[in-house]
Amino acid sequence: MPLHRRPDPLAVQTLLEPNAVAVIGASGEPTRIGGRPVDYLKKSGFAGPIYPINPSRDVVQGLTAYASVRDTPECPELAIIAVPAKAVLDALTDCGERGVGAAIIFSAGFAEVGAEGAALQQQMLDIAARYGLRLLGPNCLGAMNISRGLIATFSSAVQSGLPQAGRIGFVTQSGAFGSHCFALARERGLGISRLVTTGNEADLDAADCLAYLAADADTDVIALHLEGCRDGERMKLALDAVQAAGKPVIVLKGGESDVGAAAAMSHTANLAGADAAYDALFRRYPVYRARSIREFIDIAHAAAQVKIPTGNRLGLITVSGGVGIIMADTAARFDLDLAPMPQAAQDELHAMWPPAATRNPVDTTAQPVADPDMPADFQRIMLRDGNYDVLINFLSMLPLAPELAAKLRPPLQTLKADYPDAVLMIAALCTPEAKQGFEDDGYLVYEDPTAAVETAAALTTLGRKIAESQPWKRTPESVTATLAAERRYSEYDSLQALDAAGIPCAQSHVATSAADAAAAAQQIGYPVVLKIASADILHKSDAGCVELALADAASVEAAYERIVGNAARQHPQADIDGVLVAQMISGGVEMALGVSVDPTFGPMVMAGLGGVFIEILEDVTFELAPFDKTQAKAMLERLRGYGLLTGARGRPVADVDALVATLVQLSVFAAANADVLDSIDINPLMVMTAGQGVVAADAVILTKDNNAMRESAK
């Protein structure tokens, strides 16, 4: 739907950094939808001219008004369109004729209301394409460049004031959510650089905004609220840009539960992609996925305030041993490293205050009431000798007493100045003044100590991802087998195709006589398995059409005759290709691999352990294709039953290297055949002991056409 395939940061730049703004449908009444942007732009200090467009007024809110955007003294790069849906097309044509670069369309009544609105939206796009005019919306709340005083919205949230200018760029698909973030940022003292609500995303979408924020010099941290995504590749390209810029993204994405997804479908015109695909997408990039608005805001704020740590060593210092324990429990839940202090440093702390606990959590007891230098003195030693990435200082209600807060602050201020890159947090009840003071000095301040630990965990996760994430090479170099769209792949064909793609498969042969079967078995090596080869017979075992562990030629020949006979009796109409003779694999750990194709993000590889793990526990993981060994290994490590592969409880160590290589090959094969593929199932894949490789014992490939045939046959 967007006018360009690649995200277009320059179009968003035109929108957010215009020379001048026209407001089409401008009202003299500052509380009306067409009046608010004029009012806001005037008050917020936008530097360029504001041109109210209103054919029936000479002056709007004290500004010279124009009958049409064609009449303005200079051409505005941005037009805000606040007229009813039916008047939008004419307004856009005017903009196009005038040479306007971008338009924000507040008006509703387009794709979100059904087919008629969708047609109108398409006409809008056609006009935009004709003139090279880029669109935000329709049905959106607009956009803001807080750094430059461009408040191009009709959100009533602005009436209570603006958030301070800062380093967080917000992108939200929901206008209501955008307004909520705006108000929350203002109330919580967050600094915002940009805020864009994308509405129906007829043209510019969240991906364009991300690409813009990746390059934007005013933005360090990106906060993205996503309801859905139509073009996965655009989103990947945008995230590529963010990754290259080294900026973290905090994402809030609804619809992870079925009921949430159902609500999402009724809410927007968007296709809510399968949540597993989103999770896999976010895993590839320096993205932290928040699960609540509080977390979304807290983590974005924290990431913007501090140098994001690269390690996960957490030091805790408290005035209450009991709270230290609760914080330690939370830290353990998030795999933070509560490394103990070196003994010499512990001795030093002990000498300073013998009742203190000195290991980590360090407990000063309530002594800072009498000795307000102690929190800073202790933390100085913890930073010097403990090598912590993050320190959290629980001060209970001490900073509620203004005199004590005033005494606690100066040594903490000096400490932070001496360790500017350390992430220092205070968890305490504070007066607003005390909180502001600590924040001004560079501390992150929380009321709840658990929230501080959770934020520390999120920051270290982001830091690790920023440090480790690699550009996603979506067109791998390795040559791979290709699938034919119109072809129907039998089990034999599937095994052959996968084997050609570098996935080791059981040797097999489709025999058309008992003698042929015995000859094949001889060549493959005993024992073998025989199965009817027919796409028309689904439950082969039930039909007596599978025989296992055949150890000699006579058994194979007899089995061939029985299978063919059973097939003819039970499925007289079935189309029979012959009998598949296959190597019988035993030993090893059973895995199930698969590929499905997400409509938004393309092929996604699944890995799971076989048997009860997949059947009862649904212990499977996903990764978007293609990927390399790093992702493949991480997939396996996420499996709860991973120990089965690594020799847990005296089991043999399985050939994880071969499994990793096979997953990579499968992902490359899937990516190379994305347009043709419907799904792949490899079950079981036997993982032999280390050095012995893997073997796919059974596989089914469905191509899109093949699948369509199957569906139409139902």
Added chain:
Amino acid sequence: MPLHRRPDPLAVQTLLEPNAVAVIGASGEPTRIGGRPVDYLKKSGFAGPIYPINPSRDVVQGLTAYASVRDTPECPELAIIAVPAKAVLDALTDCGERGVGAAIIFSAGFAEVGAEGAALQQQMLDIAARYGLRLLGPNCLGAMNISRGLIATFSSAVQSGLPQAGRIGFVTQSGAFGSHCFALARERGLGISRLVTTGNEADLDAADCLAYLAADADTDVIALHLEGCRDGERMKLALDAVQAAGKPVIVLKGGESDVGAAAAMSHTANLAGADAAYDALFRRYPVYRARSIREFIDIAHAAAQVKIPTGNRLGLITVSGGVGIIMADTAARFDLDLAPMPQAAQDELHAMWPPAATRNPVDTTAQPVADPDMPADFQRIMLRDGNYDVLINFLSMLPLAPELAAKLRPPLQTLKADYPDAVLMIAALCTPEAKQGFEDDGYLVYEDPTAAVETAAALTTLGRKIAESQPWKRTPESVTATLAAERRYSEYDSLQALDAAGIPCAQSHVATSAADAAAAAQQIGYPVVLKIASADILHKSDAGCVELALADAASVEAAYERIVGNAARQHPQADIDGVLVAQMISGGVEMALGVSVDPTFGPMVMAGLGGVFIEILEDVTFELAPFDKTQAKAMLERLRGYGLLTGARGRPVADVDALVATLVQLSVFAAANADVLDSIDINPLMVMTAGQGVVAADAVILTKDNNAMRESAK
């Protein structure tokens, strides 16, 4: 350690509801430790006389002072002791002679500082026992009866004011944590009835306080911060009383992680019991276990403000579809029932405002800005027709605008008056006045919508537990086998003992000749298993001392000879009882059952699925013994692999009823032999198909003495 075995609510009553208070070590300086309680008691409106005790002053803070508690005009029921540790014994003797009922001992320097202090603490207890004087502390921050103005603490938190009187009773073992809760309650507007910090718990402990709060007419909700517990049965008895009173308990208990538990050990003199035992304990009672201070305070507050719901139907109504999706995701995570509105009611909502989403989440869009009656009008229909237990109304930043907040409130006020028992929550950014107004009207108000959903989940969990929890009958009637303390139980003995206790075991016999073995096999029925019977041979299979699936007499006789021969060769020193001939059980689902004995809470039964479930996934659950079928069933349902027993994926349905009965019998047997038992392992227990029962194939019972022998033999 406490002076009485059973929790003693009356002793705590004396402490918290005294006629008069003496302050021993009273200071004229209101900021000193001995001065604060005098100051606080004067200011907080305590109704009875306050007697400062100070031999060198006639007047303390304007009150007549006395040289000794023996000199006061009447005998005070409570004495606060704020003198150094070495002066405490004399002060207590004075209290005892005077007939004081209870003493709060602020002083530190007792069991928490080592052996010398522990000895002093014991002397203190001896004096108390002599006079029937009850003690709180030592090393505690004291106690408060907010309802009656008794502020018997030296916590500096009181200097900034008191929380309002209300319905939550707090008990904390940590003084620092108690002060923090106190300050937090005041800042957050929570209503408190009592707050007790128990310090070293030389005499009165958290269990006494719970039992008191269970009976206390001023308390509806109990908030308990626990670091550890010395006497599990006392805690159970206290929770029995709370349960009988129908009051919910919110618990914050640190030490669930290993690192947290390690910190707990260094922090207090308490023995931190295994966390699984605490979890099992809390599960039995109407207890909600919070994981953060924020949750601890939020849930206690909510439970005190509303009628706790018994069902889990949650209705959501928002001004932002996107936020509705995020709330729905959270609700799904907590298994809340987002039941859709009936179609007729949806039609009614649609008629009122066609753009609304009407299913659940209901989305009014931003229309309440224009129509402030809409939130109440919509919720009225949701309550009337949707049968929701809890409604959460997300209003974004609407109540930040004072005029709009003033218009939203009256219809919501009327709604709540019409549905007084409904739990109604508002999630929104509010001015402090708007928040107070909604709260005054009976709404629970949250900034973060996810926090509101989490609170709804906690309340419905508590409501279900209050409705379902049954008195814990810890002395079951069913007669059961008893174990002998001094006896060493062989595998054969263990199977016999368990079989006698009602746990079906494989038939077995210890044969002492090949002929004897064959005769036993004949009686048991083929196939059988033969194993060497010797406590000295641990790895029987490795020593060639186990043979499986023996199907006839000749095989049994030959196996007997091989086993005896291998044993003699490989373990010439071993003491051999003979060869165990046992029924060979095949088919069925493998379980592992066990019993361990928690030092605090006694026998705890474990259940897990066998094989990879227990070995790789550690998929096991625990329950304190004894229990009945309800708990046994719930244990199984908590297993991730439960589907293996219930016929998942076409498996046969296993005999869950027999397994449940076996778990109950095991728990009864363990409870009856708690004093003697060290551990029981039953592995595997084969669960046959429905109606076919269960059979324990192997079992080991260790008694305490037996275990001691084994340990000393190492």
